Amino acid sequence: MSRSLLTLALALVCLVTVSGVAAAASVTGTVSVANGTADGDRVTVTPLNENFERVGQPVSTTVENGSYRVTDVADAPLYVVRLEHEDLSHYAVAREPTADFELSAGLSARLARPDGTPVTNTSVTVTSPTGPPVAQVRTGSDGRIALDQLQPNRSYRLHTRLSGAPYRFALQTGTNATDARLTLRSPTTDETVLTATGGNPASHIVQPVQNGSTTRVVETIRLENTGNRPFVGAINVGLPDSATVRSASIEGQQLQYQRTAEGLAVNASLASGSTIRASVQYTLDNGSLNKPVQHETDSLAVVLQGFDSAAVEHSSNLRLRNASGMPVPMLTSTDSLAPGDSISVTLPGAGGQGQSSGSMPQFPAGALTAGLLAVVVGGIAAYRTF
Amino acid sequence: MTTPGTALLAGGTALSLGATVLLAVGYVRRDDQFDTIVTRLVAGGATLFLAALAFLTYQFVTTDYTNAYVWQNTADYLPLLYRITGVYASNAGSLLLWTAIAALVAAWAIWRRDLADASARLVGVVTMGAVTYFGVMLLLDSPFKHISTTVSGGTPTTGSGLNPLLIDPYMAIHPPLMFIGYALLTMPFAIGVAHFVGLVRGNEGLFRSWNGSVTRWLRAAWLFLTAALALGALWSYTVLGWGGIWAWDPVETAIFIPWLFLTATLHAVVNYRPGDRYSVLAPAMIASTFALVVYTTTVVRSGVFRSVHSFADNGAGLGMLILMGATAVLGVGLPLGYWLLREESTSEDEPWLTRSTLLHGAVLALGMLAFISLWGLTFPVLRDLATGIEVEVTARYYNRWSYPVTLLTLLLLGFYMDYDVEGKRRALAGLGLFGVATVVAAVYAPSESWTLGAGTERSTGFYALVGQMSALSVFPPVAYVLMAVLKRGLARIPGAPRRTQLKQTGVVFVHVGVAVLVFSLAFTYLFTGQASVIVDSGANGEAVDVPNSPYAVQTLGFESYSLPEQPNVERVALSTTELQERGTATNSTTQVVHGTITDIRRGPRAAVYQLDESGIWVGVTSRNGTSGASYARGDSIVARGAVMWNYVPQTDAVVVTDPTNVGTTASPPDSLGLERVRVQAVNLAVSEGDRQVAVGQAAQRRYPRQGGMQTRDVLIDRGLAYDTYVIAAVQGDTASLTVKRIPLMTPLRLSVVSLLVGMLLIFLFDPAHGVWTRPLAPTAETDPDPTTSD
Amino acid sequence: MNARKVLTVVFFVTALGIGYASMNTAPVLSDESYSYHGGTEWHTDYEQAEAIAQEENKPILVYFWTTWCTYCEDYNKNVYSKPAVQDRLDEFVLVAINLDSDDAQASRLASEYNADYPPQLVATDPQGERLAKINGYVERQQFLSYLDKAERRMDE
Secondary structure (H helix, E strand, C coil): CHHHHHHHHHHHHHHHHHHHHHHHEEEEEEEEEEECCCCCEEEEEEEECCCCCCCCCCCCEEECCCCCEEEEEEECCEEEEEEEEEEEEEEEEECCCCCCEEEEEEEEEEEEEECECCCCCCCCEECCCCCCCEEEECCCCCCCCEEEEEECCCCEEEEEEEECEEEEEEEEEECCCCEEEECCCCCCCHHEEECCCCCEEEECEEEEECCEHHHEEEEEEEEEEEECCCCEEEEECCCCCCCCCEEEEECCCCCEEECCCEEEEEEEEEEECEEEEEEEEEECCCCEEECCCCEEEECCCEEECCCCHHCEEECEEEECCCCCCCCCCEEECCCCCCCEEEEEEECCCCHHHHCCCCCCCCCCHHHHHHHHHHHHHHHHHHHHCC | CCCCCHHHHHHHHHHHHHEEEEEEEEHHCCCCCCCHHHHHHHHHHHHHHHHHHHHHHHHHHCCCCCEEHHHCCCCCCHHHHHHHHEEEEEEEHHHHHHHHHHHHHHHHHHHCCCCCCCCHHHHHHHHHHHHHHHHHHHHCCHHHHHHHHHHCCCCCCCCCCCCCHHCHHHHHHHHHHHHHHHHHHHHHHHHHHHHHHHCCCCCCCCHHHHHHHHHHHHHHHHHHHHHHHHHHHHHHHHHHHCCCCCCCCCCHHHHHHHHHHHHHHHHHHCCCCCCCCCCCCHHHHHHHHHHHHHHHHHHHHHHHHHHCCCCCCCCHHHHHHHHHHHHHHHHHHHHHHHHHHHHCCCCCCCCCCHHHHHHHHHHHHHHHHHHHHHHHHHHHHHHHHHHCCCCCHHHHHHHHHHHHHHHHHHHHHHHHHHHHHHHHHHHHHHHHHHHHHHHHHEEEEEEEEHHHCCCCCCHHHHHHHHHHHHHHHHHHHHHHHHHHHHHHHHCCCCCCHHHHHHHHHHHHHHHHHHHHHHHHCCCCCCCCCEEEEEEHHCCCEEEEEEECCCCEEEEEEEEEEEEECHHHHCHHHHHHHHHHHHHHHHHCCCCEEEEEEEEEEEECCEEEEEECCCEEEEEEEEHHHHHCCCCCCEEEEEEEEEEEEEECCCEEEEEECHHEEEECCCCCHHHHHHEEEEEEEEEEEECCCCEEEEEEEEEEEEEEHHEHHHHHHCCCCCCCEEEEEEEEEEEECCCEEEEEEEEEEHHHHHHHHHHHHHHHHHHHCCCCCCCCCCCCCCCCCCCCCCCCCC | CCCHHHHHHHHHHHHHHHHHHHHCCCEEEEECCEEEEEEEECCCCCCHHHHHHHHHHCEHHHECCCCHHHHHHHHHHHCCCCHHHHHCCCCCCEEECCCCCHHHHHHHHHHCCCCCCCEEEEECCCCCEEEEEEEECCHHHHHHHHEEEEEEEEHH
């Protein structure tokens, strides 16, 4: 009885899971436009998982009578809903299968140089906070841009370039988005505005990989421009003396680099308040990783995957974190680091002498032979006794 | 061109064919009028084949290069032993060896037993048929082809040389032992086939009366195969530098399969009871053993499966395939047909746990091991043929499937030995105890290196499961077997008749040998350690520690030399008179000549030297003005070049050459190929801690004339618990050394000796079927009661 | 049905099981155009690989091997299977030549690069000009240094 119940329950569970996987959801919502109508506008729904990766095909529909309904979208924890109204795109990220749009707010701004001269006839990209572009507009002869029919109480970002320097501004509709005065300050080449900050598990990650007698190191630094002007110039990365550089890249794109006395330099430009990811790959002839840090760094980590962390020697500004919960042992900085500080790590199993090239496992021949003899003699004796 | 050797082969084949035909006629007509002449024909055939073998050996010893096979497989510099082993270095010669031994075996069997009855004639038909078949194959691919079929321009002055891998004492004895084993199996095959032919024709079959004879043939074959297998394994240990004795090389496996199957067959024959148990299985297995031999030989020789041993380039393939098909039909098809016609009688009231059932289990377990090896050899080819996808069969396949089966086999063996003296209840208790111990040991690994999968790539499924087992799991079954076998020996041997004592001692030796063998093999592989170090002459005399090992090596010096040490230019090169004798047949061929300069003509682009005031001149052309060394009247020179007869007026022949191919007899040019072996050696003293373990030479030998092939001379210290094994790669004054520590090699060697001694005792003194005892107890060919005798 | 017959049936079922399971789990050595060594994929057609190399201007690495060569297994186990080596091997167009093959191409390559025993590796430029040669088995780091050497000479 109980067994058949269990079987039934199992079958039900299976059915539920199967239908859950295959189920299609529908996403609905309303669209209202101040001084206009959204009827006939196109709505596209894309299902995403928690990591913002697409998990199904995007599905489109049109708005009718101020509302839309998209069916047959794969069931997902997140949906990105895109509404194309006139020349603008609007986005909503929804955890529920419903997203309403209200296009009622306006945005206007004037772009000018510090001396007051307007920045004319320049392209400005307006993006939503999640990233995708909403509109692309050009400044007029007075340096003005204006948009209406945006979503209220939303943060929009304005991106533009002037003489090669990137600029970025954030405006919130309903608060500071009307007649905003945006000053485009001239760029700086001073690297001190760059700070390694905000990264997880650290803003500056050093990962060595043992490869025969050479050690391959990948460094990734998340840099933020904390100044009020854009940075255009060389980003310096400190390297150990014996490093042979394999590649340098910014935001995943390989770039030309120059060797410097302390390490290498790559050219980059970075708007005020924005972040950039720089990474460098190099090899070491030995396990000695001794290098200066070039930026103010809130946290630095040396990942010790594949190394015997107990045998690693390091400078006192690093400490070993090998808590049981951590998947990989790593060294982290005890405090924030200032430009000019050095870190030093000596990795085991690398370099000339301590290199392992074989092993001689211990084999207890004597013990096993004695064991065999004992079983034979003991066994025969036991049979005689019992 | 017919050679004396070919004539001998043709004669032997003809006599064997005649004997086969007359025997067949005699069998069918139940007529004994041919018996006398058949005996003579058989003896004559065997004599002729043996004479052919002796003649070939003689040609090898005297390096008679008029025989192409001799020219291909030997060279003057080789010592006598390796000139003899050249006989079976390649297909044709090894087939001749096999044929000669098979013919001898057939003749001996016919002489011993006479041709008293029809069944003996039938056995004769099959054996002589096999010999005839081999003879025909020999004629098709003869080891006596004249050199003129292979090279033109007369008999070469030097041989091509022997395969370097075969220049080893183990390899000198391994092939003859193996072929003797194979040839001995022809008899059981013939008896098995004749048995079924008899059954099909409505007779009783001849197995009952031939049982004893079969058992002796099988045991003798087992002795030789075991010895051959062991020698082959030890050869690979020292020559191939694997550092282990077994690598599941296809050819090793190819001998191992018939050996396993033969072992299973021996157990089946013990279980045979006329008219009852095993009346089909035992004869069928006997016949199939030979089928397996043929199959695995095909594997080695046909080129279908390639491996380290494929000395013999393709060749004998098709013939072997035909023979394989025929033996498969006779050995497997006939018994199956019989099985279909007549069901084996079963007694329903028989208890499940009997000695006979246990023996059957042993047969099946050994059969399973044989199947695993056979399948590993076969399925890549099947799959390749079927799908075009080449798959790899690694040692992992063999090891991980065989290991659990081997443990079960050992437990079964222990149980059988226990059950035989203790009875059911006590034996079951013992089996339970050791079975549980095995499972526990399989789970407990003292360290990572004890697991069977240690150091190999990750696997999935069954392979991963076995890979996680601890090697300790081999301990309880081995201990169980040792205990049970010794206990049974103690119970059986004292007080028994003398021959029974000797036979039972043999049984103990064989099974103890098996247990020790399995035990040592398992640990030899898992616990072999190695470490490397590079030494150079700068460290002469100083001990250098080998990193990550307890060893230190001391370099005592580097050596390098060539073989032959003093090459004989006069023997390699033709004199002017010899060249004159060979005449225009050498026109446009490349020859080496030597002689003393008696006249010189110099031109702008060539110099021409007259040799020995004869019509033979040497023309040395010089490309773009580089004339090389010039020679004066009276110099002895040697030159290699194309012989051009009637090329230049006033000369008989000109040997056209260039400066790199000419030199004085004292310093001949390299292109003569006088250097056969280049040896680079390092003298070493190896110590472990304070104890010196080995002093000697490790070397590498390079054979320039064999495509630059290299072999290694290893330095081995054979210790009781482990061997220390040093391989060197020497380059000038630098040697890269690999030191291996290989445990339990000595117990392994002893276990092989134990197997051989044990089987020899059984073979000689078995009260029922022993060689010694046979004339005394002609009626005791079958055991009356299966549970008390043996 | 007596015990022996039951055992025999068990035997055949087990044998079938082993046969089927092992045949289907055996590592694939090569299919129509690739052969596999230690998790790396090598071309078997040299001409095809040569064409790829010329197009991408990559050096070629020719690997001479056989099924029975134990040092080749060492390469699979200790060298090719390592991610660090695989990264470097990506910089080459890989060709594996089975020395036991009867293929004319195989014997031509073997004699051209004088590869008479396994394992041997020859690195060449896309035109087949030799850059480096490894005779026999070398340890991982030495293997990589040969690759370095080949790439250096390729750049010259």
